[in-house]
Amino acid sequence: MSMLKLITRAEVDAVAQIRDELKLQAHLFKAEAKDHWDRAEVSWAHVMSDINAARESVDRSGVEISTAAQLLFETVRDSLQDIRKSLKH
Template structure:
């Protein structure tokens, strides 16, 4: 049961990050130079995260807790970074 709860929490995290990213992507033309640099670095992390999240989701039953935890940590980092960009606008 805990694994299902972890998966639904993880899916919510992925959804939240994706929504934050999509909202910011619409405002990208307003970014200052330093924010654009941060955005580009985040885009690389985002693509890595999406691949890891997809893999973790597909392999949720067999994935090690370490892989799941590392992907979740990266997700939390992305979420915080997107929020930081929003505050800078």
């Protein structure tokens, strides 16, 4: 049983693609969006670290790690979506 079955590879890939697209536009961000971007990047690093750690710790505490990774993933996804919305205005 995959501990991260709640976060599919497709979901991770989709968020990574949004991240990459936004990174290309980072030089155009307003100061507020840049600050939001910086916070999202820190969250991204944490979530990827946690996902990798979770994969290595499947047998230890699967439910707790999966829940934490899911919450972090959702936070990063939501932050990136907020940035995307702010750029469209």
